[in-house]
Amino acid sequence: MLSSIGEIGLNHYLILSAALFCIGMFGVLMRKNALVILMSIELMLNAVNISFVAFSRYQNNLDGFVMVFFVMAVAAAEAAVGLALAVAIFKRFREINIRFFEHLKG
Amino acid sequence: MEKIWIAILLLSPLLGAMINGFRFRSQNYRLAGSIATICVGISFFASVALFSKLLGMPVESRFFNVSFFDWIQVGSLSVPMAFLVDPISIVMMLIITGVGSLIHLFSIGYMSHDERPAKYFSYLNFFIFNMLLLVMGENLLIMFIGWEGVGLCSYLLIGFWFTDKEKAAAGMKAFITNRIGDAGLLLGIFLLFLMVGSLSFSDINSAGLSEDTGWGMLTLALLALFVGATGKSAQIPLYVWLPDAMAGPTPVSALIHAATMVTAGIYMIVRLNPIFILSPNAMFVIALVGALTAFFAASMGILQWDIKKILAYSTVSQLGYMFLALGVGAFTAGIFHVMTHAFFKALMFLGSGSVIHAMHEEQDIRKMGGLKKYMPITHWTFVMGWLAIIGTPFLSGFFSKDEILWMSVHSPRGSWLLWLIGFITAGMTAFYMTRLMTLTFWGKSRVPKDVHPHESPISMTLPLIVLAVLSVFGGWLGVPHGVSSLLPGHIPHLLEVWFGDLIAPIPGLGKANYALEYSLMAMSVLLAAGSAFAAYKLYTEKESLLAAWVQKAKGLHNLVANKYFVDEFYHARIIRPCVEMSKALWEFVDVGFIDKITYIVSNAFQDLAKAVRMTQNGNLQRYALYILAGLFVSLSFVVWG
Amino acid sequence: MTEAISFYLIQFIILASALAVVLVPNPIYSAISLAVSMTGIAALFFSLEAYFIAGVQLVVYAGAVMVLFVMVVMLFDLKKEKRAFSRGTLSRVLKTTLSVLIFSMIAGALSMSFSELGSGDSIAKEDITRSIKELSALLYTKYVFAFEALAILLVMVIVGAIALAKAKGGTHAK
Numbered sequence: 010m011l012s013s014i015g016e017i018g019l020n021h022y023l024i025l026s027a028a029l030f031c032i033g034m035f036g037v038l039m040r041k042n043a044l045v046i047l048m049s050i051e052l053m054l055n056a057v058n059i060s061f062v063a064f065s066r067y068q069n070n071l072d073g074f075v076m077v078f079f080v081m082a083v084a085a086a087e088a089a090v091g092l093a094l095a096v097a098i099f100k101r102f103r104e105i106n107i108r109f110f111e112h113l114k115g
Numbered sequence: 116m117e118k119i120w121i122a123i124l125l126l127s128p129l130l131g132a133m134i135n136g137f138r139f140r141s142q143n144y145r146l147a148g149s150i151a152t153i154c155v156g157i158s159f160f161a162s163v164a165l166f167s168k169l170l171g172m173p174v175e176s177r178f179f180n181v182s183f184f185d186w187i188q189v190g191s192l193s194v195p196m197a198f199l200v201d202p203i204s205i206v207m208m209l210i211i212t213g214v215g216s217l218i219h220l221f222s223i224g225y226m227s228h229d230e231r232p233a234k235y236f237s238y239l240n241f242f243i244f245n246m247l248l249l250v251m252g253e254n255l256l257i258m259f260i261g262w263e264g265v266g267l268c269s270y271l272l273i274g275f276w277f278t279d280k281e282k283a284a285a286g287m288k289a290f291i292t293n294r295i296g297d298a299g300l301l302l303g304i305f306l307l308f309l310m311v312g313s314l315s316f317s318d319i320n321s322a323g324l325s326e327d328t329g330w331g332m333l334t335l336a337l338l339a340l341f342v343g344a345t346g347k348s349a350q351i352p353l354y355v356w357l358p359d360a361m362a363g364p365t366p367v368s369a370l371i372h373a374a375t376m377v378t379a380g381i382y383m384i385v386r387l388n389p390i391f392i393l394s395p396n397a398m399f400v401i402a403l404v405g406a407l408t409a410f411f412a413a414s415m416g417i418l419q420w421d422i423k424k425i426l427a428y429s430t431v432s433q434l435g436y437m438f439l440a441l442g443v444g445a446f447t448a449g450i451f452h453v454m455t456h457a458f459f460k461a462l463m464f465l466g467s468g469s470v471i472h473a474m475h476e477e478q479d480i481r482k483m484g485g486l487k488k489y490m491p492i493t494h495w496t497f498v499m500g501w502l503a504i505i506g507t508p509f510l511s512g513f514f515s516k517d518e519i520l521w522m523s524v525h526s527p528r529g530s531w532l533l534w535l536i537g538f539i540t541a542g543m544t545a546f547y548m549t550r551l552m553t554l555t556f557w558g559k560s561r562v563p564k565d566v567h568p569h570e571s572p573i574s575m576t577l578p579l580i581v582l583a584v585l586s587v588f589g590g591w592l593g594v595p596h597g598v599s600s601l602l603p604g605h606i607p608h609l610l611e612v613w614f615g616d617l618i619a620p621i622p623g624l625g626k627a628n629y630a631l632e633y634s635l636m637a638m639s640v641l642l643a644a645g646s647a648f649a650a651y652k653l654y655t656e657k658e659s660l661l662a663a664w665v666q667k668a669k670g671l672h673n674l675v676a677n678k679y680f681v682d683e684f685y686h687a688r689i690i691r692p693c694v695e696m697s698k699a700l701w702e703f704v705d706v707g708f709i710d711k712i713t714y715i716v717s718n719a720f721q722d723l724a725k726a727v728r729m730t731q732n733g734n735l736q737r738y739a740l741y742i743l744a745g746l747f748v749s750l751s752f753v754v755w756g
Numbered sequence: 757m758t759e760a761i762s763f764y765l766i767q768f769i770i771l772a773s774a775l776a777v778v779l780v781p782n783p784i785y786s787a788i789s790l791a792v793s794m795t796g797i798a799a800l801f802f803s804l805e806a807y808f809i810a811g812v813q814l815v816v817y818a819g820a821v822m823v824l825f826v827m828v829v830m831l832f833d834l835k836k837e838k839r840a841f842s843r844g845t846l847s848r849v850l851k852t853t854l855s856v857l858i859f860s861m862i863a864g865a866l867s868m869s870f871s872e873l874g875s876g877d878s879i880a881k882e883d884i885t886r887s888i889k890e891l892s893a894l895l896y897t898k899y900v901f902a903f904e905a906l907a908i909l910l911v912m913v914i915v916g917a918i919a920l921a922k923a924k925g926g927t928h929a930k
Contacts, residue, residue: 017763020870022804024863025767029774031859034743036778038736038851039841044783044829048790051821052774055797058813066804074891075899077809081816082906086913088821092828093920099832107735107842736842736851743854750858754865 022063029056043098043105047091054084117168117179121198124161124208125251127154128243135237144232148223151236155219155243159212166205174615177202180253180317187256194314197253202614206450207250207382210457214374215243217578221465222366224575225472235275235364242268246375250382254314255304258383262300262347265376266293272371273363285362292356296346303339306332307390320389327394337390337397341404344380349431350438351408355682357431361423365468368423373430373464374457381437381449388446389619398528402442406523406536409435411679413543417550418676421478422467425551429504430460432540436519439537443529444621445522447611451593452519454610455511458589459503462582466497469575470555473568480551485560489568492576494556496583501552503586505545505643511590516541517636518595524635527623538639545643549650558655595632762803770796781840787825794818808888 029052036049058077065073099105131154135147169177178201187194200208219239226232242265249261267290274286308314310332311322327333344350349357360372371377384391384401391398409432416428433456440449471478473490487494503512520537523529562568570576593610606612653661665672674680730741773796776789794817801810841848895903 017760018870020866021763021767023866025770027859027862027866028771031855031862032771032774032778034858035852035855038739038743038855039848040778041840041842042783042834044825044832044834045777045786045840048777048786048825051790051817052777052793055794055817058809059797059800062801062804062806062809066806071891071894072898074806074809075894077806078812078895079899079902079906081812082910085816085821086909088824089913089917090920092824093917095828096831096921105832105834734842737847740847740851740854743851743858747854747858747861750861754861 019063019067023060026056026060026063029053029059041106041108043095043107044092046107047088047095050091051084051088054080117165117200118181118183120161120165120168121179121181121200121251122183124158124165124212125198125244125247127157127161128240128247130154132237132240132244135233135240139231139234139237141233142230144223144227144229147233147236148219148226151240152216152219152223154240155212155216158243158247159209159216162205162208162212165200166209169200169202169205177615182253191312192308192314194254194256196257197315198251198257199253199316200251201617203382203385203450203617204250206454206610206613207378208247210454211243211246211250211375214457214461214582215246215370217581218366218370218374218461218465221369221468221575221578222364224572225364225366225468229364235272238268238271238275239367239370242272242371242376246379249379253316255307255316255319256314258386259300259304262343262379263297265371265379266290266297266347269293269360269371269376272367273360275363275367279362282362285356285359289356289360292353293346296343296353299339299341299346300343303336303341303343306336306339310336316386319387322390324390324393328396330396333390334394334397337387337394338400340383340387341380341397341401344383344438345404346380348377348380348434348438349408350380350404350435351411354408354412354431355685358424358427358678361421361427365423365464365471368427369461369464369468372427373460377430377434378437378453378457381434381441381453384441385446385450385618388441388617391441392444392619392621395528398442398444400442402439402523402528402533405435405438405440405442406533406540407435408432409439409540410536410543413540413547414675415678416547417543418672419547420481422470422480422483422551422555423464423478425480425547426460426464426467429544429547430456432544433460433504436516436537436540439523439533440519443523443526443533444624445519445526446618447593447608447614448515448518448522450614451610452515454592455503455515455586455589458582459500459512459586462496462500462579462586463504465575465579465582466493466500469493469571469579470568472571472575474562475566477566480554482561482563483555484558484562485556486562486568487556490570492570493579496576496579497552497556499583499586501548503590505548505647506541506639507643508640509590511586511588513640514590514593514595517639518593520639521595521632521635524631525624525627526621527625528621534635538642541639542642542646546646546650549647550654553651553654557651759803763800766796766800766803769793770800781838783834784826784829787822787829790825791818791822794822808891 033049033052033054033056036052037046040046040049058080061073061077061080065071065077095105098109102109131151134150135141138147141147165179169179178199180197180199182195182197184196185193186196219236222236222239226235229235245261245264245268247261249258249265252258252261270286270290273289274283277283277286304314307319310324311319313319313322324333342353346353357372357377361368363372391401412428412431412435416425416432419425419428433452437449437452437456440446440452469490470483470486470493473486473493474483477483499510503510506513506516520534520541523533523537524531591609594607611618677683730737770793773789773793777786777793780786780789794813798810798813798818801807801813
């Protein structure tokens with residue numbers, strides 16, 4: 010279990026990461042505003058980054074850091090494209106609601 | 116080497132059919148006709164080459180059995196794409212390609228005014244290809260392909276002028292009637308396979324089946340095969356399609372419905388003669404059906420007014436003779452008559468085509484008469500055919516027909532009753548053919564004023580002349596013993612010698628009684644001469660007497676003139692009930708039952724699809740929820756699994 | 757002990773601001789909370805002695821990405837939303853329970869596996885200073901292809917973002 014309060018181990022970081030991930034996931038599922046959904050996605054990515062860094066740190070291996078670096082770059086790219094889409098949607102509907110992405114409906 | 120010849124022989128007409136088939140819109144009848152004729156001509160030369168090869172081989176191994184590839188390999192069934200060229204099939208091949216090329220040549224002139232000559236020649240070449248498959252196939256299955264193929268071509272060519280509804284219907288009638296026969300043929304093939312375990316002719320013929328004097332499996336199989344033969348060769352009860360088949364172009368009638376296709380049934384029985392001889396009952400049925408067909412068809416021919424219909428009934432009647440011959444075991448005589456009949460009937464059909472062409476598509480002989488002076492070549496060649504069919508001594512029909520009549524008495528399988536029917540039929544044949552000649556070529560002209568008959572071009576008269584020569588001299592291949600003794604140096608029954616032991620001998624055949632043979636011959640000659648003379652007199656001078664007779668026997672005349680109401684009977688008792696039953700099945704079983712079941716099933720699927728569609732509502736977050744649910748389930752497996 | 761205190765403090769900041777991102781109805785507050793959360797994560801990296809990553813986190817996330825978000829929010833002139841959450845009671849309940857369930861499952865699995873290993877905490881942090889030099893050497897040798905691919909990706913994103921933002925009405929243009 011969470012052993013002694015005073016000592017911070019790998020599991021603490023991992024649980025923090027899981028909590029952050031689930032919070033982001035909750036946002037993605039629940040919010041109507043596309044912008045907030047994008048922010049929630051950033052939260053999820055950061056949660057993953059935390060576990061990467063923690064693992065890397067506790068394994069004495071730099072590969073995790075490199076992975077974090079890549080994740081950050083991809084996340085930035087994703088944010089740019091997502092925001093561009095949001096701008097396009099806003100131009101069309103004057104509102105930024107996930108409902109307007111529903112044209113895939115069969 | 117012979118493999119190449121056989122390939123050329125088969126593929127040349129197919130190639131012609133494809134060439135003309137691809138340019139089917141062409142109106143150039145000369146080009147289309149030349150291609151087709153040359154292709155069949157090549158086949159003819161290949162046949163001649165094979166024939167000369169066969170001649171040079173020793174008697175006991177006088178055949179080519181060539182296998183190109185394995186076609187079907189299923190369990191114990193093995194069907195190679197194999198072809199058999201032996202004395203029996205080479206005779207048929209020579210007839211098909213020889214007479215066929217003459218008729219192709221004739222068609223060039225005949226179809227000169229047609230809109231779709233390329234299509235016509237394509238069909239005609241395809242027919243030759245299929246007919247060659249039929250006679251050359253080494254097993255029943257390849258024969259069956261050819262059998263169906265010629266049926267298809269026959270259908271296409273009968274209904275060639277399909278814009279005329281009646282002609283299209285005639286094509287369908289031929290096709291459907293043939294299907295009934297083909298079902299019997301297939302059944303026969305199945306039964307034979309069950310008994311022998313092979314479809315190859317050589318296996319079947321040498322399977323050593325035991326004689327079946329009762330009504331056992333073998334007799335059943337043979338009768339089923341015979342049902343197929345009655346369909347293709349127009350015997351009672353399936354003969355009704357052949358007179359209607361005259362709706363097609365006349366050269367087609369000559370080639371398919373007189374010379375070649377309709378003899379397929381006879382060829383099939385001859386091919387299988389060693390097993391047919393084993394069943395006296397089946398043989399008796401064949402002989403009886405043949406004799407009755409010969410008789411009734413001849414009687415119907417007497418009262419027809421359409422020149423082609425008369426020849427059609429004559430064909431049915433002559434085919435009946437051939438089956439009579441087969442039924443009494445005289446297989447050689449049957450093939451002999453196939454050959455001579457191919458010559459003189461093709462000749463007369465082409466002659467009638469020439470007449471019809473000259474009369475601007477008029478077929479009613481009441482509107483002809485006195486055509487002798489307008490078309491001398493057609494007339495004289497037609498006379499040769501006429502003399503041959505009525506049995507004028509020393510012409511081809513004389514030898515073959517009298518051989519059949521003689522064998523129907525002489526063979527232990529025959530009887531005097533069969534002879535009597537054949538004998539009376541011979542008299543009727545002479546009568547109706549003379550009537551045809553008299554009304555068409557001789558006597559007063561009844562040609563309408565606006566029609567100017569003319570002699571046909573050389574491409575049409577040349578085949579007539581060749582066929583006339585063959586009709587006159589073709590009979591010398593089968594001179595009976597009696598006559599040959601008068602001609603030193605001429606081998607009797609050349610055809611029988613040629614076939615050798617391919618034809619099973621009739622068990623218990625006694626020695627020929629020459630005196631009886633001569634007297635029967637003389638009787639039939641006298642009868643033919645008498646009835647021919649009577650017909651000539653009646654239709655030239657004593658027409659009032661004829662009218663009085665018709666008046667007296669009004670009932671009988673009506674019956675015969677309406678072809679014994681067979682078509683009406685079939686329509687009322689077979690076709691109508693079939694239609695009614697199909698309607699009932701359609702309305703109650705199909706619509707009321709089967710459709711409902713399928714609707715239940717399809718509706719269930721539709722409802723299910725509607726339910727499933729609810730999940731695909733386009734809501735992105737709902738989709739994310741599904742992903743999450745999937746993640747949850749798979750994680751559960753990892754954690755608790 | 758100081759380490760533990762700082763960890764719990766940072767953890768509290770991160771989680772609280774993350775919850776604020778998700779729960780606050782006004783998008784501009786969400787954005788600010790996100791920035792706080794990012795900064796907290798950077799601090800966490802710092803405490804893990806991943807200095808380079810912490811710096812990048814600050815520059816890229818708290819700097820560039822957040823600026824982008826705030827710019828867009830400003831551009832849209834968004835107000836507090838009357839209905840910030842999507843509709844459907846059933847699906848809301850489902851989504852919430854599933855999120856909580858998954859979290860508890862991961863946490864449970866983690867604690868169980870660490871207690872079974874029995875040495876979860878005993879893995880001592882290596883005391884090696886992570887030099888930026890070492891990291892960049894790795895980036896330019898072992899991961900050089902991924903690095904190049906990343907460059908191409910970024911170029912494509914720039915082009916795509918401009919094209920998307922410039923499109924007038926997209927596929928539904930009138």
